[in-house]
Amino acid sequence: MKRVVCQDSYLISRRDLKNGYLTLTFGPFSRSSSIKPGHFVHIDLPGSNLYFRRAFSVYSVNVKEKSIEIFLKVIGRGSRYLAQLKKGDRVNMLGPVGTPFKLPRKNQSALMVAGGVGLPPILFMTRWMIKRGRKPENIVFVYGGRSAEDIIERSIIKRLGVRFLPVTEDGSYGEKELVTAPLARSLSSGLLKDPVIYACGPESMLRAVDHLATEFETPGQLAFEAPMPCGFGICLGCVIPLRSGGFARVCREGPILPVGRVSWA
Numbered sequence: 001m002k003r004v005v006c007q008d009s010y011l012i013s014r015r016d017l018k019n020g021y022l023t024l025t026f027g028p029f030s031r032s033s034s035i036k037p038g039h040f041v042h043i044d045l046p047g048s049n050l051y052f053r054r055a056f057s058v059y060s061v062n063v064k065e066k067s068i069e070i071f072l073k074v075i076g077r078g079s080r081y082l083a084q085l086k087k088g089d090r091v092n093m094l095g096p097v098g099t100p101f102k103l104p105r106k107n108q109s110a111l112m113v114a115g116g117v118g119l120p121p122i123l124f125m126t127r128w129m130i131k132r133g134r135k136p137e138n139i140v141f142v143y144g145g146r147s148a149e150d151i152i153e154r155s156i157i158k159r160l161g162v163r164f165l166p167v168t169e170d171g172s173y174g175e176k177e178l179v180t181a182p183l184a185r186s187l188s189s190g191l192l193k194d195p196v197i198y199a200c201g202p203e204s205m206l207r208a209v210d211h212l213a214t215e216f217e218t219p220g221q222l223a224f225e226a227p228m229p230c231g232f233g234i235c236l237g238c239v240i241p242l243r244s245g246g247f248a249r250v251c252r253e254g255p256i257l258p259v260g261r262v263s264w265a
């Protein structure tokens, strides 16, 4: 069984990006070598007066340094607290939590779909696939946000050599459309060999991606978010309903679930 650890970890470095986005690197994290894309860490913030931990997808891992990087946007109390941490400040990390993405087969093409702050597991998975021999030319990377300010890490994505399709709601960067438009075009073009979809973003985006995947009979894996009180499968605070009846715990059976599994009603 996968071993989850709960340990103190310290801020090693930070990158302040635009529009309230930033990355934070914490270490040591003894299980860094077992982390895969889609895993997340559940972070306790000592001194913050916040009762519940906050979940963050792992964005990158440095196994040698035993550190992990997270990518976040300042939204509310927890993310604001994290954003003001200084080098050497302590947090407590529970992880790696959840069921990660599965790699596509060698000859499959991949359609990566990131919406807003859904970027971290999608970019991590893209780098992971390329490191494991998947060809960048077989990867389409669709990334959407409200405006240009929400399309972060562009140079990193471009350097990967994937087919980068940025879109914004106001047209200030890339096409003026939602991520589902280039996704639908890619699926209907018939040019992609045996495609598989990977998506993370707001619930409305995941729902639309799920419907498109079903319509085009394309397999895929969706990364879900939910309120996450305990993070280890006990409280049932993170459940989402399934089409087959019953529920999945986002912290255990998720956060990655196959397309066609969730009931959106």
Ligand SMILES: Cc1cc2nc3c(=O)[nH]c(=O)nc-3n(C[C@H](O)[C@H](O)[C@H](O)COP(=O)(O)OP(=O)(O)OC[C@H]3O[C@@H](n4cnc5c(N)ncnc54)[C@H](O)[C@@H]3O)c2cc1C
Pocket (backbone or CB within 6 Å): 040, 054, 055, 056, 057, 058, 070, 071, 072, 073, 074, 075, 076, 077, 078, 079, 080, 117, 120, 224, 225, 226, 227, 228, 250, 255
């Ligand atoms: C499995 C998982 C992975 C996650 N990965 C990431 C990640 O990589 N990067 C990241 O930035 N966040 C991620 N989140 C969300 C993160 O855990 C927090 O919910 C988020 O940072 C807001 O917390 P907060 O304490 O700042 O806001 P709170 O004070 O808890 O909430 C403030 C307000 O923001 C709203 N809100 C809460 N979460 C979100 C959200 N995700 N989007 C929009 N509004 C929201 C609340 O409804 C509330 O109105 C993830 C969540 C889960 C469950």
Ligand code: FES
Pocket (backbone or CB within 6 Å): 227, 228, 229, 230, 231, 232, 233, 234, 235, 236, 237, 238, 239, 249, 250, 251, 252
């Ligand atoms: S957060 Fe408690 S069961 Fe998932």
